Every structure is written in structure tokens, then in C-alpha cells.
Amino acid sequence: MTNNQLTDKRARLRKAAQDYQTALSWYQENLDNPNAEQDCDEAAAAFKREIAYREMDIIADLLNEIGELQEHRKAAAEPVRYLNKFSGACVTLEQQPNAADDIAVYMPLYASSQPLTDAGEHFQRGYDEGHSRGLTCGKLYKGDDQMRQHRAECVKVYRAEINGGEID
Structure with a gap:
């Protein structure tokens, strides 16, 4: 039909x-x-x-x-990964057992039935929020371009993880 x-x-x-x-x-x-x-x-x-x-x-x-x-x-109510607000790294509880408890450093990421682009945008907002709270681009990177490049790479990896390993 x-x-x-x-x-x-x-x-x-x-x-x-x-x-x-x-x-x-x-x-x-x-x-x-x-x-x-x-x-x-x-x-x-x-x-x-x-x-x-x-x-x-x-x-x-x-x-x-x-x-x-x-x-x-x-299942969607349980976080699948935790985003380190300062480094942009995504970790599981197996990798970082205290991630669920340390809300000052880690933000929970949930599986979503929303379109993949929305999940990527959500990740980017969380990533940007983490950087604006604790780090300036100049301390971690040599400039804004390096920060954007790192963020884009993290988003790509995150999308691949929630898309079953397929990269856009």
C-alpha cells in the first residue's frame, strides 16, 4: 500500500x-x-x-x-552515553563509572527516536554548552577553527554510534 x-x-x-x-x-x-x-x-x-x-x-x-x-x-529513559562537558568525549558507564553521578562534568545522552539530525544538533548544543561553561577555546585549542573541527568530529562519531556504526 x-x-x-x-x-x-x-x-x-x-x-x-x-x-x-x-x-x-x-x-x-x-x-x-x-x-x-x-x-x-x-x-x-x-x-x-x-x-x-x-x-x-x-x-x-x-x-x-x-x-x-x-x-x-x-529503554529511552536510560542514558546510553555521557558527554564530558569540558573535553567533548562521550563515555559509557563502563568506561567512566562515576559519569552518572558527576553532573557538573557529564551530561547524559539518551537514545532517541527523533531524526538523526536532531540528535546531532542536541549533541552540538551539549558540546558547546560544556565548552562555554568551563573552557575557553584558547586554553584547549589554538583557535576557534580547531574547536569547530573537534566538535564536528565528535558529532560524526556520536552519529555513527547511534546509527549502528554507519557514518553519514
């Missing part, structure tokens, strides 16, 4: 669900009205046609997706 077909299918399904909700609400307010009951039945039939009578499959799929989303959120 193409993206346009999926979008159309979702729109039809959403409309059928809304029509059913409206008809059901009207029927519940007018239980003695035979037209309300007939409209509700027709809306329910239209909704079932739209989901192709796959209610149980859809519910099972939704429950699986909810479970996967909960697992993903739980």
Missing part, C-alpha cells in the same frame, strides 16, 4: 469511527426513535466494513504496539 493509500484508508476509518460515535450518541439520547436505531446500525456496519471485520486482529496489533512502545520508552 502506498503512503497516499494509507492516508486515505486512515481518513476513511477515522470518518467511519466518528460517524459511528455520533450515531451511537444520538441513539442513546433517543432510544425510542426507530430512525436513531437504524442510523446507529448503519454506522456500525459502515465502520465494520471499513475495518474489514478484523476487530480482533486490530485490537491485538494495537496491544502489541502499546507493549513495544512501553518497552521503547523504558
